[in-house]
Amino acid sequence: MGIIEVKEITKVYEKITAVDHLNFEIEEGEVFGLLGPNGAGKTTLLHMLATLIKPTYGTATVNGYDIIREPGKVRRSIGIVFQEPSSDDILTGYENLMLHAMMYGVPRAEWKSRIREVLRLVELESRAHDRVRNYSGGMRRRLELARGLLHKPNVLFLDEPTLGLDPQSREHVWEYIRELVEVENVTVVITSHYMEEADHLCDRVAIIDYGKIKVMDKPSALKSEIGEKIILMGVKEVPNTTDSLPFLTGYTKENDRIELCVDDASMRLKRILETFPTFEKVEIVHPTLNDVFLKYTGRSIREGGTAEGGYMQRIMRQVKKR
Amino acid sequence: MSEVNGIAALWLREFKVFTREHSRVVSSIFTPLLWLVVFGGGLGSSIIIKGVNYQTFIYPGVVSMSVLFTSVFFGVYIVWDRKIDFLKEVLVAPLRRSTIFIGKVLGGMTDSLIQGSILLLLGPLFGVHYTIIVILKAYLVILIMAAGLVSLGLIIGSQMESPEGFGMVVSFVIYPLFFLSGALFPTEDLPSWLSSLVLLDPLTYGVDALRGTMLGTQRFPFLVDLAVLSSFTAFMIGIGTQAFKRMKV
Numbered sequence: 123m124g125i126i127e128v129k130e131i132t133k134v135y136e137k138i139t140a141v142d143h144l145n146f147e148i149e150e151g152e153v154f155g156l157l158g159p160n161g162a163g164k165t166t167l168l169h170m171l172a173t174l175i176k177p178t179y180g181t182a183t184v185n186g187y188d189i190i191r192e193p194g195k196v197r198r199s200i201g202i203v204f205q206e207p208s209s210d211d212i213l214t215g216y217e218n219l220m221l222h223a224m225m226y227g228v229p230r231a232e233w234k235s236r237i238r239e240v241l242r243l244v245e246l247e248s249r250a251h252d253r254v255r256n257y258s259g260g261m262r263r264r265l266e267l268a269r270g271l272l273h274k275p276n277v278l279f280l281d282e283p284t285l286g287l288d289p290q291s292r293e294h295v296w297e298y299i300r301e302l303v304e305v306e307n308v309t310v311v312i313t314s315h316y317m318e319e320a321d322h323l324c325d326r327v328a329i330i331d332y333g334k335i336k337v338m339d340k341p342s343a344l345k346s347e348i349g350e351k352i353i354l355m356g357v358k359e360v361p362n363t364t365d366s367l368p369f370l371t372g373y374t375k376e377n378d379r380i381e382l383c384v385d386d387a388s389m390r391l392k393r394i395l396e397t398f399p400t401f402e403k404v405e406i407v408h409p410t411l412n413d414v415f416l417k418y419t420g421r422s423i424r425e426g427g428t429a430e431g432g433y434m435q436r437i438m439r440q441v442k443k444r
Numbered sequence: 445m446s447e448v449n450g451i452a453a454l455w456l457r458e459f460k461v462f463t464r465e466h467s468r469v470v471s472s473i474f475t476p477l478l479w480l481v482v483f484g485g486g487l488g489s490s491i492i493i494k495g496v497n498y499q500t501f502i503y504p505g506v507v508s509m510s511v512l513f514t515s516v517f518f519g520v521y522i523v524w525d526r527k528i529d530f531l532k533e534v535l536v537a538p539l540r541r542s543t544i545f546i547g548k549v550l551g552g553m554t555d556s557l558i559q560g561s562i563l564l565l566l567g568p569l570f571g572v573h574y575t576i577i578v579i580l581k582a583y584l585v586i587l588i589m590a591a592g593l594v595s596l597g598l599i600i601g602s603q604m605e606s607p608e609g610f611g612m613v614v615s616f617v618i619y620p621l622f623f624l625s626g627a628l629f630p631t632e633d634l635p636s637w638l639s640s641l642v643l644l645d646p647l648t649y650g651v652d653a654l655r656g657t658m659l660g661t662q663r664f665p666f667l668v669d670l671a672v673l674s675s676f677t678a679f680m681i682g683i684g685t686q687a688f689k690r691m692k693v
C-alpha cells in the first residue's frame with residue numbers, strides 16, 4: 123500500500139479543469155517529482171493533498187487518512203513548503219519556527235532542541251534572530267524548508283523548493299533534501315520546473331500537463347525510452363544501406379554529419395563504427411529529462427520565471443507589501 | 445493541549461507584531477485624543493450635560509470609540525495574512541478553525557485593551573474619578589465589547605481579498621455604530637426614528653455602561669447593558685467561528 127494513494131482526484135475551477143481524474147500511488151520513503159509547465163495543476167494537486175482545498179471529485183489518502191474525511195489527521199502527519207513565501211517577515215526566523223512548533227503540536231520539551239536541529243540543517247543558525255524581512259530570497263526559502271520539517275512529518279510536500287535560487291543554493295537545498303530522506307526518513311513529494319533537479323533528486327517522476335499525468339516512471343527509465351544518439355562528423359564514405367544495423371531507431375544525414383538513434387550507445391558503438399570506417403569525430407548524446415518532457419508535452423519546459431514573474435520578484439513584492 | 449498551544453501561538457504572534465508596529469499604537473491613540481481635546485474642549489467650554497462638562501461627558505464615549513475602531517480594524521490583519529500567504533501556514537496547521545478564530549480574537553482584544561488602558565490612564569485629566577470598582581467594571585465592559593467587535597472585524601476580514609475592500613466595508617459599519625451609540629450626545633430625548641436606531645446599536649450599551657461606571661449617569665441598569673453586550677458578543681463569536689470554517693485561503 124502506498125503512503126499516498128490518489129483516486130480519481132479532480133479539481134474544476136469555473137472555466138478550467140486544473141486537475142483531471144488522477145490516479146497514482148507514492149511509496150513510503152520515495153522522493154517523488156511532479157514535473158509540468160506553468161498552470162499544469164501541480165500546486166492545485168499539492169494543495170488538495172495537504173487539505174488546503176477540497177477536490178471537486180475523487181479523493182486521496184495520505185498516511186492512510188482520507189483527505190476529505192480526516193483532514194485533521196492528514197495535516198498532523200504532513201509538512202508543506204508553499205510555492206509562495208509564507209513566513210511572517212516582521213518576526214525573526216526563530217520566532218517563525220517557534221510559532222510553527224506551537225501550532226503543529228511539537229511537544230513543548232522538544233521545541234528548542236528541534237528548532238536548533240532544523241536551523242543547523244539549513245545553516246541558518248547565525249541569522250536565526252534576524253527579522254525575516256532582512257533575509258535574502260534563498261535564506262527565506264531555507265527557513266521555510268526548516269519550518270516544513272520541524273514537526274517531523276511523515277510526508278513532506280515541496281512546491282518548487284528551489285525556484286529562483288542561484289545554482290549554488292539550489293544544490294545546497296538538494297543536499298538538504300537528500301539528507302532529510304536519510305536522516306528523517308520522510309517521503310518527499312516535490313514539484314519542479316528544473317529538469318536536472320528532478321533527475322538528480324527523484325526516485326520517480328510524473329510529467330503532468332493540463333491536469334493529466336502523461337507518463338510516470340524512474341528518470342532513468344524515462345530517458346532510456348528516448349534512447350541515445352551517436353553523432354558522427356566528417357564522414358567520407360557512406361554505405362548505400364543501413365540494413366546491417368537493424369537496431370537503429372532513427373537515421374539522419376546532413377552533409378558529412380550523421381545522426382544515429384539507438385537504445386544503448388555504448389553497446390552499439392562498435393558495430394556502427396565498423397559500418398562507417400571513415401570519420402573525424404564521434405559524439406554520444408545522452409537524453410535528458412527535458413527530452414522526455416518534450417516528447418510527452420510537445421514543448422520544452424520554460425525554466426526560471428513564471429507567468430506571474432520570477433520568484434525573486436515575488437519575494438520583493440512580499441517584502442514591500444507590509 | 446495542542447489547541448491551547450495553538451491559541452497561545454496565534455496570540456503571541458499578534459502581540460509581537462503589535463509591539464513592533466508602533467504606528468498601530470500611535471494612530472489609534474491620536475484620533476480619540478483629537479476628539480477629546482479639540483471637539484470636547486471646544487464644545488465643552490459652553491455646554492454642560494447632566495451636570496458635567498461636555499468634555500467629561502464624551503470621555504467614556506471616546507474610550508468606546510477607541511475600542512470600536514481598534515477592534516474592528518484588527519480584522520484587516522486577516523486580510524494581510526492572506527496577502528502575505530501566512531494564512532496558508534496557519535490554515536494547514538492541525539488546528540480547528542474555531543481555535544484559529546479564538547487565537548485571533550484574543551490577539552485583537554489585547555491590542556484594544558492596551559490602547560484602552562492608555563486612554564483610561566488619561567481619565568483623571570478629563571474629570572473622571574477612579575476607584576478600584578470603577579476600574580474593574582470599566583475593564584469588564586471593554587473586554588466584552590472588544591471581543592464582540594474584534595469578531596465583527598474578523599468576520600468581515602475573512603471574506604475580503606484586499607485591504608482596500610476591507611476598509612470600504614468597515615467604514616459602512618463602523619461610523620453608524622459610532623455616531624448612533626450616544627458617544628457624543630445623551631440618548632434619552634431623541635426623535636423616535638433616531639431613538640430606535642440608537643437602541644439597535646450594541647455600542648450604545650457599552651457607552652452607557654462606561655458612562656454610568658465613570659460618571660454615575662446611566663440610562664439602563666448596568667446589568668442590562670452587560671446582558672445586551674454579552675449577547676451581541678456571543679452572537680458575533682458564533683458567526684465568526686462559522687465564517688472561519690468557511691474561509692478559503
Ligand SMILES: Nc1ncnc2c1ncn2[C@@H]1O[C@H](COP(=O)(O)OP(=O)(O)OP(=O)(O)O)[C@@H](O)[C@H]1O
Pocket residue numbers: 135136138139140158159160161162163164165166167205428429
Ligand atoms: N483559485 C483559482 N481559481 C481559478 N483558477 C485557478 C485557481 N487556482 C489555480 N487555478 C488555475 O488552475 C490551473 C492550475 O494551476 P496551478 O497553480 O495548480 O498550476 P501549477 O502547475 O502549480 O503552475 P506553476 O508552475 O505556474 O506554479 C491554472 O490554469 C490556474 O490558472
Ligand SMILES: [Mg+2]
Pocket residue numbers: 164165166205281
Ligand atoms: Mg505551482
